[in-house]
Amino acid sequence: MYRDLREFLLILEKENQLVRIKEELAPEPDLSAIGRAAPDTEAGPAVFVERIKGYNNPVVLNVHGSWKNHALMLGMPKNSTIKEQFFELNSRWDDYPVKPVWVNSKDAPIKEVKITENINLFDVLSLYRINKFDAGFYISKPLIITKDPEDPDNFDKQNVGTYRLQVKGKNRLGIQAMPFHDIGVNLRKAEERNKPLPVVICIGNDPLMNFMSGTPIEYAQSEYDFAGALKGQPVELTKSESGDLDIPARSEVALEGYIIPRVRRVEGPFGEFTGSYSGVRNQAEVVITKITHRKSPIFENLYLGIPWTEIDFLLALNTSIPIYKQIKRDFPEIQAVNAMYTHGIGVIISTKKRFGGFGKSVAMRLLSTPHGIPYSKFIIIVDEFVDPFNLPQVMWAITTRVRGDKDVVIIPNCPGVPLDPTSEPAGMNTKIIIDATTPVAPDIARETELLERPPDTDKWIEYINKNLK
């Protein structure tokens, strides 16, 4: 298994999932256009841009931006299906926790270069505008590490999350810390005491760390312990220079600093995962006081656009698995959860039925999970024999199972996620449930018998595939 971004890029290259661009490119619009283009291609490779005009260091884009790259991230064959990747992840999830190991500063590649004076983010990171009307240059794929100010020695409560960062100066960043995010909890506790919140921002990370930092796990669960479980080996951490934080020892760059207490300044808009620009808001700010980095650090960043772009791959199965685990605990009939649409705003669940109306009960259980409460809005429930990752099958279920008067439920004025453009007022939304399961007693439906697959179908699939020229 790879240990860091550099080793993973070698795997992508070997598997023909990485394109290198050697000619010098302009920061705008080339890097943005490449980020949009790469996931639109059939292979969806990562793109490594070696030289950017006016900058010292390379950029890599679309590291997570295809199911092939996603499978390789998990150490699986690159053509593994989404469903295979879902169940592999589901099985590794149960290995949590795999505790990290700590390495000394001298053995941590991230400490190769230390900058403590004249901080200039542009010296280290090849920053650029991601979408045309973003308010500035954004860092869109960071790991942001903070501790709970009320319980700083609790390793499990240390948070590793991804929150957008707007560059506002050579040493200053705007940060989006929503109150329902773990970092929002940490910031509130610091601000109640009028204390700066120490923070480290790591860039160019082990791809499974980015995967975990966007995963809705519990507040007191460690992203590092989960990443170890998913990798099948501990992640390597080291101590930050200040703030007593644990950071990945093999990331490319660490920006160390603090969130200024009780200060908000204008931030945004920013082209978001919803495929729309966010609003302009007054948000918190970070001051960077130190930078450590590897030699020739790689700036890894992410494009967001109308789906699917890299972020949709990055927020697909890591949204689905926790929801699956939470619902399955109460309803063992659940077969699989596909929460891949716009970070779980759209969710498809396949389930067996315990009794009539069960599909609606499953949907309502989803709407009481921590992620489902604000995010999930459009929920489709299908039978256990329908693959929720196979959209033609899901459409078949909707067209042949749904009775408009009985199976479609609308629940107005529920919690919503403010970034959803339909959330009005921001933070409220209407939930829609479509129960596309076959009715069972005591519900009644017309008698219908399903067609069966002819015997030896699988044998003939194999034959046909083998004989394709």
Place this chain on the structure above:
Amino acid sequence: MICPRCGKDDIVFMVKSPKGDVWSAYICNTCCYSYRDTEPAENKERELYDERFRIDPDKIDSCPIIPPIPKLI
């Protein structure tokens, strides 16, 4: 210099390219909009900046505050 986005005369120099003197970036001290001088004119000239994304500097303070600032304990 006039900010393309909010129209205030409050644009300041932010940074020049770390390698060679090939571009400079600027930022507005009022609305925090920033741009590079090698970007298209629509990103750096007030007259060409898209109406939909302009902001009124007098309304910045009334934009939502995220997250809310808690009471001191």
